[in-house]
Amino acid sequence: xxxxxxxxxxxxxxxxxxxxxxxxxxxxxxxxxxxxxxxxxxxxxxxxxxxxxxxxxxxxxxxxxxxxxxxxxxxxxxxxxxxxxxxxxxxxxxxxxxxxxxxxxxxxxxxxxx
Amino acid sequence: xxxxxxxxxxxxxxxxxxxxxxxxxxxxxxxxxxxxxxxxxxxxxxxxxxxxxxxxxxxxxxxxxxxxxxxxxxxxxxxxxxxxxxxxxxxxxxxxxxxxxxxxxxxxxxx
Numbered sequence: 318x319x320x321x322x323x324x325x326x327x328x329x330x331x332x333x334x335x336x337x338x339x340x341x342x343x344x345x346x347x348x349x350x351x352x353x354x355x356x357x358x359x360x361x362x363x364x365x366x367x368x369x370x371x372x373x374x375x376x377x378x379x380x381x382x383x384x385x386x387x388x389x390x391x392x393x394x395x396x397x398x399x400x401x402x403x404x405x406x407x408x409x410x411x412x413x414x415x416x417x418x419x420x421x422x423x424x425x426x427x428x429x430x431x
Numbered sequence: 432x433x434x435x436x437x438x439x440x441x442x443x444x445x446x447x448x449x450x451x452x453x454x455x456x457x458x459x460x461x462x463x464x465x466x467x468x469x470x471x472x473x474x475x476x477x478x479x480x481x482x483x484x485x486x487x488x489x490x491x492x493x494x495x496x497x498x499x500x501x502x503x504x505x506x507x508x509x510x511x512x513x514x515x516x517x518x519x520x521x522x523x524x525x526x527x528x529x530x531x532x533x534x535x536x537x538x539x540x541x542x
Contacts, residue, residue: 321474348528359435359520359532360475367528375529407474411528418463418482418524422474 320344321423323408329429336395338426340408347413349391350420351375351383354405363406366391367413398430433458437521437533444511444540452506452536454495454521462523464488464497464504465530469518478506478519511540 321342330336340349347368352360352375362375364383372383380402384392395402405427409420438453456462463482467475479488484499493508504521521533 350529357534359534360530361532362529365529409475413528418528418530419465419477419480420530422467422476424474 321408321410321421323406323423323426325426326424327427329431330398331431332399334398334430336398336428338393338406338408338428340391340393340423342389342408342410342421342423344410344412344421345388346410346421347388348411349385350409350411351381351391351393352407352409353377353402354407354425360407363393395428395430398428400430403428403430433462433523433525433531435521435523435531435533437519438536439534441537441539444538446513446540446542447510448540450506450508450511450515450538452519452521452538454504454506454533456502456504456521456523458502458523458525460525461499462525464495465522465524466493466495466504466506467520467522467532469520469535471517475520511538513540513542516540 324339350365351363366385382394408423411420434457465480466478468478469475479490481488481497487496495506518535520535522530
C-alpha cells in the first residue's frame with residue numbers, strides 16, 4: 318500500500334463550487350505539505366503543517382484553506398473554485414526526526430475547474 | 432529568497448546517450464540539494480540528494496555533485512534507457528524544511 322494517498326485522483330468541477338482534496342499518510346511523519354504543479358512552473362507551496370496544531374501559509378495560499386485533522390490527515394479546500402486553480406495538486410510529508418529534509422509525495426490529484 | 436534555475440526542456444535523447452541537466456541555485460545559507468523524478472502519471476520520487484558542499488548523490492546510475500563555488504547541482508547519467516523518460520526537478524531546502532523547486536525538465540528517451 319502507498320505511504321501517502323490522495324483522494325480523489327481526478328476531479329472536474331465548476332466555478333464557484335467548494336472542493337476538498339484529502340491526503341492521508343501512514344509514514345508516521347509530523348510534517349505535511351500541499352503543493353500545486355503547473356506546466357513550466359515546477360511546484361509551488363500552498364500550505365504546510367509541522368504538527369497538528371501548526372498551520373502555515375506557503376507561497377500561494379490565497380483562495381485555499383487547509384485542515385489538519387490528525388497527524389496522518391491533511392486536507393486542502395478551495396472555498397470557491399475558479400478556473401485558474403486548474404492544476405495538479407500534490408501532498409507531501411517529511412520526518413522531523415534527524416536532519417533529513419526529504420519529502421515523500423502522494424500520487425497527485427488532477428483538478429479541473431470549468 | 433531561495434530559488435532554483437534548471438535547464439529548460441524538453442530534452443530528447445536516444446537510448447545509451449549521455450544526459451546532463453543543469454541546475455543552479457540561490458540561497459542565503461547552506462541548503463540541502465535534491466533531484467526528484469516524476470514518471471508519467473505518478474507523484475514525485477526522490478532520486479538523489481546532497482547535504483553539504485562536495486557531496487555526491489547517486490542513484491539508479493544518476494549522479495550529481497554539490498558545487499558550492501558555482502552554486503550548482505547538475506544531474507548526469509552516462510547511458511540513459513527508455514525507462515528514464517520522465518520529468519526531473521531540481522530542488523533545495525534551506526533547512527526550514529520547505530522545498531523550493533525548479534521548473535522541471537522533461538526528458539524523453541527513444542529506443
